[in-house]
Amino acid sequence: MAANILTIPTTTLNNGVQMPAFGLGTFNIKGGEGVDVIKDAIDIGYRHFDTAFLYNNESELGEAINDKIANKVIKREDVFVVTKLWNTYHEPERVREGCDKSLTNLGLDYIDLYLMHFPVSFEYHGDDIPWPKSGPNNEPNAINDIDYLDTWKEMEKLVDSGIVKSIGVSNFNSEQVDRLCKEGRIKPVVNQVECSPIINQKRLNAFCTERDVLIIGYSPLGKKLISRPEIEEIAKKYDKTAAQIILRYLHELGVTPIPKTTHKKRLKENIDIFHFQLAQEDKEALDAMNTGERTVRLPNSIHAKHYPFNLEF
Numbered sequence: 001m002a003a004n005i006l007t008i009p010t011t012t013l014n015n016g017v018q019m020p021a022f023g024l025g026t027f028n029i030k031g032g033e034g035v036d037v038i039k040d041a042i043d044i045g046y047r048h049f050d051t052a053f054l055y056n057n058e059s060e061l062g063e064a065i066n067d068k069i070a071n072k073v074i075k076r077e078d079v080f081v082v083t084k085l086w087n088t089y090h091e092p093e094r095v096r097e098g099c100d101k102s103l104t105n106l107g108l109d110y111i112d113l114y115l116m117h118f119p120v121s122f123e124y125h126g127d128d129i130p131w132p133k134s135g136p137n138n139e140p141n142a143i144n145d146i147d148y149l150d151t152w153k154e155m156e157k158l159v160d161s162g163i164v165k166s167i168g169v170s171n172f173n174s175e176q177v178d179r180l181c182k183e184g185r186i187k188p189v190v191n192q193v194e195c196s197p198i199i200n201q202k203r204l205n206a207f208c209t210e211r212d213v214l215i216i217g218y219s220p221l222g223k224k225l226i227s228r229p230e231i232e233e234i235a236k237k238y239d240k241t242a243a244q245i246i247l248r249y250l251h252e253l254g255v256t257p258i259p260k261t262t263h264k265k266r267l268k269e270n271i272d273i274f275h276f277q278l279a280q281e282d283k284e285a286l287d288a289m290n291t292g293e294r295t296v297r298l299p300n301s302i303h304a305k306h307y308p309f310n311l312e313f
């Protein structure tokens with residue numbers, strides 16, 4: 001292993017598993033270039049990787065990891081692989097099938113953390129139709145309102161069978177997290193939600209923390225957030241970049257950030273947030289940016305029975 005590799009802290013999940021407290025988002029990291037980005041990330045010290053069946057890049061992630069295992073840079077147990085069950089696989093009899101497809105794509109024999117991508121379910125119209133249409137006018141989406149608790153019970157069986165080490169959810173609101181904690185046999189270890197200074201999720205975070213459910217924060221760098229003058233001003237004070245200030249802020253909120261980048265310089269920059277601390281006044285300035293506005297809303301699904309974003313948190 002490279003001598004100057006970064007070591008990043010881990011967080012203990014409610015089932016005792018250690019999860020690296022910083023990850024690489026991989027949405028839109030694809031093809032041969034994508035494989036190289038992930039290999040670079042492994043060399044830099046990234047050990048937590050976030051993909052999804054929907055992203056169509058599980059095979060690139062698996063290829064990079066398997067290459068680094070073959071070259072003895074890492075062992076399988078050194079990396080924490082997160083992928084997600086897509087909305088078209090919520091029918092209980094399809095959950096195992098969805099997971100098996102992800103495992104095949106990844107070329108791995110277990111998944112570290114398997115998330116239900118959304119509490120909303122769509123009809124299955126084939127593996128290559130993630131956004132099925134419905135009705136005579138081909139309206140998006142063909143929502144079938146399967147109860148996410150029924151899907152969850154099948155995900156629990158994946159843990160029993162050993163092909164998944166931990167299970168969690170994504171884009172669940174407080175009531176939905178609470179229901180799984182009360183009615184499920186296995187508690188979700190995490191809720192992966194959008195989290196940045198614009199939507200800092202403090203209330204959902206406190207609610208989940210009370211239940212020992214950790215927040216993973218996606219889209220931390222948000223749209224145009226990096227160029228906001230409030231953040232640039234703080235960045236100058238610490239001689240850090242705007243991205244580092246945002247990612248450190250999430251870390252100090254107890255959130256595990258998973259920023260995506262395809263640039264090697266930014267891969268190094270983003271993960272290098274563990275050797276400084278934000279002063280209270282700067283955290284307050286970042287808190288003041290919170291409007292709760294989302295960039296990810298799940299299009300054309302607002303009328304679904306289990307649509308998560310109609311509640312305040």
Ligand SMILES: NC(=O)c1ccc[n+]([C@@H]2O[C@H](COP(=O)([O-])OP(=O)(O)OC[C@H]3O[C@@H](n4cnc5c(N)ncnc54)[C@H](OP(=O)(O)O)[C@@H]3O)[C@@H](O)[C@H]2O)c1
Nearest residue numbers: 025026027050170218219220221222243259260261262266
């Ligand atoms: N569960 C869910 O529903 C869900 C939804 C959305 C995302 N996610 C996950 O979360 C990950 C992260 O979210 P995201 O990809 O939406 O957004 P993000 O990580 O907040 O932002 C990515 C954007 O920021 C740029 N960037 C990264 N580092 C930078 C830096 N140091 N300086 C300037 N620009 C920088 C990237 O460009 P370059 O690549 O050109 O550097 C890219 O345009 C995803 O990749 C995915 O794994 C999950």
